[in-house]
Amino acid sequence: MSRRVGVALDEFRAVAVLIDDIDVVLAQHIVGFADAPAAGEPADRGRAGPEPVGPEPVGPDPVGPEPTRAPRLDLVVRSMCRMRHIPADFVPDPVHHIGHLTDLLREVLTGLADTVALGGVERVVIATSAPVDLLDRPAALRPVGVLRIGAPATTSIPPLTGWPRPLADAVRGPVAVVGGGHLYDGREFAPLDLAAVRAFGEACRGTVRAVAVTGADAHMNPEHEERARAVLTELLGPDTPVVTSHDVGGAGLLERENTVVLGAAVAPAIQRFTDDAVAALTALGVGTGAGADLYLVTGDGTVLPAGQAVRHPLALLGAVHGAQVAGAPVEAGLYSEVAGVRTSIRPLRPAEAPSGAAGALAAAGALAAAVGAATGEASGTVDRVYFYGDGGREECVATARRSARELAIRRGADPRTVRVGEVREGAMTYVPLRCVRLRVTATGPVMATGGHPEGDPR
Amino acid sequence: MSGVTLGRLLAMGLLTGHQVLGGADGLDRRVRMVVPGTTVAGIEELAPGSVVVFGPDQLVLDDLSADLALRLGRSAGLAGIFAELPGRPVPLVTRRLADKLSLPLVGLPTVSPATVAATFDPYVRAPEIAGLRLLGTTAQRFQTAPAGPQQLTSTLAATLGGPVALVDAEGRLVSGDVEAHEPLRRPEVRAHLDRSRPAPGTFELEASDTVLVAPVQLDRDGPAAFWLAARLSALPGALLEPVRQSLGVAALSFAVYVAGHTATLERESRRRSLLLGEILDQVGEAGGPAPRTVERAAALGWRLAGWHTAVHLAVKESAATIRPGELAGEFEDRLAASGVAARLVERVDGWAFWTTSESEAAAVEPGVLRTLLGDALQAVEADHRGLVLCAGVGGGYPGTAGIARSLDEARQACLLARTESGASGTDRVEHIDAVSMKRLLVGWYGSGTLRSVADEIVTPLLDADPSGELVRTLRLYLDLESSTTLTAARLGVHRNTVMQRIERARRLLSVDLDDPDDRIVVHLATRAVGIDWDGRS
Numbered sequence: 001m002s003r004r005v006g007v008a009l010d011e012f013r014a015v016a017v018l019i020d021d022i023d024v025v026l027a028q029h030i031v032g033f034a035d036a037p038a039a040g041e042p043a044d045r046g047r048a049g050p051e052p053v054g055p056e057p058v059g060p061d062p063v064g065p066e067p068t069r070a071p072r073l074d075l076v077v078r079s080m081c082r083m084r085h086i087p088a089d090f091v092p093d094p095v096h097h098i099g100h101l102t103d104l105l106r107e108v109l110t111g112l113a114d115t116v117a118l119g120g121v122e123r124v125v126i127a128t129s130a131p132v133d134l135l136d137r138p139a140a141l142r143p144v145g146v147l148r149i150g151a152p153a154t155t156s157i158p159p160l161t162g163w164p165r166p167l168a169d170a171v172r173g174p175v176a177v178v179g180g181g182h183l184y185d186g187r188e189f190a191p192l193d194l195a196a197v198r199a200f201g202e203a204c205r206g207t208v209r210a211v212a213v214t215g216a217d218a219h220m221n222p223e224h225e226e227r228a229r230a231v232l233t234e235l236l237g238p239d240t241p242v243v244t245s246h247d248v249g250g251a252g253l254l255e256r257e258n259t260v261v262l263g264a265a266v267a268p269a270i271q272r273f274t275d276d277a278v279a280a281l282t283a284l285g286v287g288t289g290a291g292a293d294l295y296l297v298t299g300d301g302t303v304l305p306a307g308q309a310v311r312h313p314l315a316l317l318g319a320v321h322g323a324q325v326a327g328a329p330v331e332a333g334l335y336s337e338v339a340g341v342r343t344s345i346r347p348l349r350p351a352e353a354p355s356g357a358a359g360a361l362a363a364a365g366a367l368a369a370a371v372g373a374a375t376g377e378a379s380g381t382v383d384r385v386y387f388y389g390d391g392g393r394e395e396c397v398a399t400a401r402r403s404a405r406e407l408a409i410r411r412g413a414d415p416r417t418v419r420v421g422e423v424r425e426g427a428m429t430y431v432p433l434r435c436v437r438l439r440v441t442a443t444g445p446v447m448a449t450g451g452h453p454e455g456d457p458r
Numbered sequence: 459m460s461g462v463t464l465g466r467l468l469a470m471g472l473l474t475g476h477q478v479l480g481g482a483d484g485l486d487r488r489v490r491m492v493v494p495g496t497t498v499a500g501i502e503e504l505a506p507g508s509v510v511v512f513g514p515d516q517l518v519l520d521d522l523s524a525d526l527a528l529r530l531g532r533s534a535g536l537a538g539i540f541a542e543l544p545g546r547p548v549p550l551v552t553r554r555l556a557d558k559l560s561l562p563l564v565g566l567p568t569v570s571p572a573t574v575a576a577t578f579d580p581y582v583r584a585p586e587i588a589g590l591r592l593l594g595t596t597a598q599r600f601q602t603a604p605a606g607p608q609q610l611t612s613t614l615a616a617t618l619g620g621p622v623a624l625v626d627a628e629g630r631l632v633s634g635d636v637e638a639h640e641p642l643r644r645p646e647v648r649a650h651l652d653r654s655r656p657a658p659g660t661f662e663l664e665a666s667d668t669v670l671v672a673p674v675q676l677d678r679d680g681p682a683a684f685w686l687a688a689r690l691s692a693l694p695g696a697l698l699e700p701v702r703q704s705l706g707v708a709a710l711s712f713a714v715y716v717a718g719h720t721a722t723l724e725r726e727s728r729r730r731s732l733l734l735g736e737i738l739d740q741v742g743e744a745g746g747p748a749p750r751t752v753e754r755a756a757a758l759g760w761r762l763a764g765w766h767t768a769v770h771l772a773v774k775e776s777a778a779t780i781r782p783g784e785l786a787g788e789f790e791d792r793l794a795a796s797g798v799a800a801r802l803v804e805r806v807d808g809w810a811f812w813t814t815s816e817s818e819a820a821a822v823e824p825g826v827l828r829t830l831l832g833d834a835l836q837a838v839e840a841d842h843r844g845l846v847l848c849a850g851v852g853g854g855y856p857g858t859a860g861i862a863r864s865l866d867e868a869r870q871a872c873l874l875a876r877t878e879s880g881a882s883g884t885d886r887v888e889h890i891d892a893v894s895m896k897r898l899l900v901g902w903y904g905s906g907t908l909r910s911v912a913d914e915i916v917t918p919l920l921d922a923d924p925s926g927e928l929v930r931t932l933r934l935y936l937d938l939e940s941s942t943t944l945t946a947a948r949l950g951v952h953r954n955t956v957m958q959r960i961e962r963a964r965r966l967l968s969v970d971l972d973d974p975d976d977r978i979v980v981h982l983a984t985r986a987v988g989i990d991w992d993g994r995s
Binding site for chain 1: 502
């Protein structure tokens with residue numbers, strides 16, 4: 001019996017559903033503000049603000065009524081709701097912000113548990129982009145360490161070049177470009193300067209909450225990034241996330257670097273959120289024995305084990321939207337395969353805009369998001385250049401397919417039912433060697449981990 | 459269950475230094491085959507129930523590929539994964555994943571996959587071979603009798619791969635694990651152990667545990683002196699008979715130890731008795747005992763010079779067969795615990811020992827000695843159902859001649875102690891001085907002729923009431939100076955009942971209870987009844 005709980009969560013609203021193994025919704029619970037603004041609407045509502053009252057459970061009808069009650073909230077967020085405008089210089093403490101998210105999570109799971117027993121739940125999947133939405137409030141970001149491994153090359157364009165001033169000032173911590181890196185075919189370009197990495201680590205100690213590491217062509221060979229990670233983890237401790245660019249993939253150094261720096265800026269919030277969420281699940285007794293597995297939804301509607309979310313922070317962008325797209329057909333009773341949702345990173349808003357007011361969850365789409373989270377599949381994507389060996393193009397394609405499949409399995413997909421999608425090829429023009437850029441995604445339902453495998457002779 | 463589990467394979471001890479890193483819940487899954495691994499990806503091709511062995515080149519445990527291997531293994535239905543232990547500790551994430559998937563992950567110091575697979579495969583394909591190996595190992599280890607109970611239980615537990623306990627005839631733990639002792643208290647097992655003809659037994663417990671018991675008998679048709687019990691979990695059917703036979707072999711081997719141990723004790727005891735006899739014989743001769751005798755006594759730790767106080771012990775009643783050597787040893791232990799170093803010597807009608815001090819003044823107080831002896835008697839009786847002991851203490855006298863005299867007095871005092879009917883320990887210990895009046899009775903009780911007269915007097919009462927209640931009532935009545943009230947209170951019956959019984963006794967007796975002389979004789983006769991004067995129980 002594979003029971004799953006899906007949760008869609010933002011600062012104003014939380015929806016939780018319990019799904020059984022044939023994707024039937026068994027129970028649901030919604031908590032939220034009485035008149036929390038719908039997505040896109042401004043906070044100014046001309047009303048005095050909601051009175052906090054207790055949550056009300058909703059019946060199993062999938063197209064449920066609107067939420068009408070609000071849970072107990074701490075003072076800061078309550079005052080946020082009462083304000084007509086949220087002033088531009090209001091900076092909610094991200095720590096508080098995450099604490100509030102977990103309060104809502106706890107509230108909605110407790111409410112669900114009152115309706116139905118959560119002891120046999122195998123996994124809990126949360127769709128939320130709230131930890132990553134901190135990027136909208138640069139003032140709320142803390143500095144990160146930025147390490148680039150590529151000297152003596154790549155020095156003409158320093159890290160954070162071209163960034164908007166406020167954002168760059170907010171995230172800039174110790175910055176270093178050290179010797180090392182690889183070439184386009186994976187060969188080592190220069191030996192890794194471990195002493196410099198260590199010096200950078202010392203500079204980061206006590207000043208930053210996370211570190212971003214980018215190596216030249218690391219997507220072809222992650223060795224230097226991994227060695228740097230080992231040194232930094234030793235110096236800074238296991239509680240400081242180290243985000244590396246080979247996890248992002250893609251051929252451009254600057255693109256990868258910008259991505260991991262942004263990712264490192266929100267990684268501590270994600271870490272805090274997943275830690276608190278796991279603690280909440282344990283305290284509520286969700287799941288048997290070793291506890292329920294925790295997953296987070298990514299922007300394309302697929303799911304990621306919570307422990308791995310810190311290494312792919314920006315994957316959480318658009319999580320709710322992705323979950324809604326994945327969940328709407330399931331909710332409506334149509335079982336269709338989601339071929340993939342193209343996601344783009346929206347431009348960062350200027351700091352003056354009213355911030356924090358727009359919730360990602362629209363009332364109507366909230367349930368679809370929760371269902372999408374609970375039924376979400378795991379996936380793995382590879383996107384890199386393969387060089388023709390003796391086997392030619394076919395061998396490269398087979399390798400790419402295998403790598404994507406293994407990545408999906410590492411993210412929790414069941415090896416027996418994982419599907420490898422179409423291999424998309426990008427021609428490599430102006431390159432003298434025989435090579436091809438391949439991009440392929442493997443997707444599959446998450447493997448059931450409770451009890452013993454079927455067909456087990458006992 | 460006909461197959462072999464990974465847990466049982468590991469318990470065979472064929473691999474040294476193995477560590478179960480995670481997934482221990484899955485150790486009771488049946489193993490179909492043990493195969494060397496090729497690549498991590500190749501796991502998907504393996505059949506369910508396989509155990510795969512990876513060499514250090516194929517799988518490194520402190521790497522992310524370990525996680526992939528575990529997930530693929532779970533999906534393929536593997537029974538376990540073996541790999542080499544890396545230099546650094548295996549990451550907690552990997553161990554937790556193994557636990558979560560209930561897939562055993564076992565680390566070995568060095569791995570040669572082909573060798574490991576070849577070692578285990580025969581036991582997996584033909585579990586009877588595992589059984590034969592077990593029996594062979596047991597036979598080899600118990601070819602010579604164990605040095606004692608501890609060695610028996612620890613060796614057998616290591617051989618069988620589960621807890622083993624040795625218990626005595628009353629079910630008390632002698633050595634071994636509590637886990638194997640606990641099931642023996644259950645009613646169905648107790649019933650089996652209490653049967654008149656001891657036989658091996660097998661009992662199924664909850665959680666697929668099996669308990670096997672085997673008796674240790676010193677002679678083929680005798681009772682079980684001890685019971686050996688083993689508790690094994692997830693025992694496959696094919697191993698049941700070999701384990702039973704192994705238990706039998708170990709029990710036989712231990713019986714040899716017990717018999718030898720007992721024989722040694724008895725030999726020693728005989729030697730001591732003979733030596734004491736010699737000393738007592740030579741006391742009267744000029745110059746005392748011969749130098750050679752004195753030397754041998756000194757070698758045994760006996761003191762011949764000094765102020766001696768002797769003690770004589772006897773068995774008043776006993777229910778089961780008790781080995782004399784055992785009782786003497788227990789008594790010595792109890793006394794030693796109270797600070798009295800005693801070396802018991804077996805005599806015709808019990809045991810004796812003496813304590814020696816430098817002078818009369820330094821001799822132990824009679825009251826103190828009585829209490830110590832009373833406590834020791836009670837402690838030994840507590841360990842043996844139905845056993846009643848008594849003891850007598852002689853006066854203190856100097857020199858070798860003093861030993862003889864004190865021993866004599868102690869025997870007399872013990873004789874008197876036999877006639878006591880008290881329940882507490884001190885009542886059973888008589889000091890010769892305290893019974894100076896009673897010395898007069900010693901002649902009475904000691905004379906066989908007079909005792910047969912007593913029998914005649916009492917026989918009519920016993921014929922009328924074979925249970926002896928009538929005799930007991932009469933004795934108590936006479937002890938309590940003919941008070942029906944006190945007698946009724948002591949017996950817990952109505953006064954009228956006592957009067958009726960006494961009336962009946964008067965009618966049955968050939969002598970007249972109202973005559974003082976006759977009454978004394980009847981009184982003495984009732985006190986001498988029921989005691990086994992000549993034999994030793």
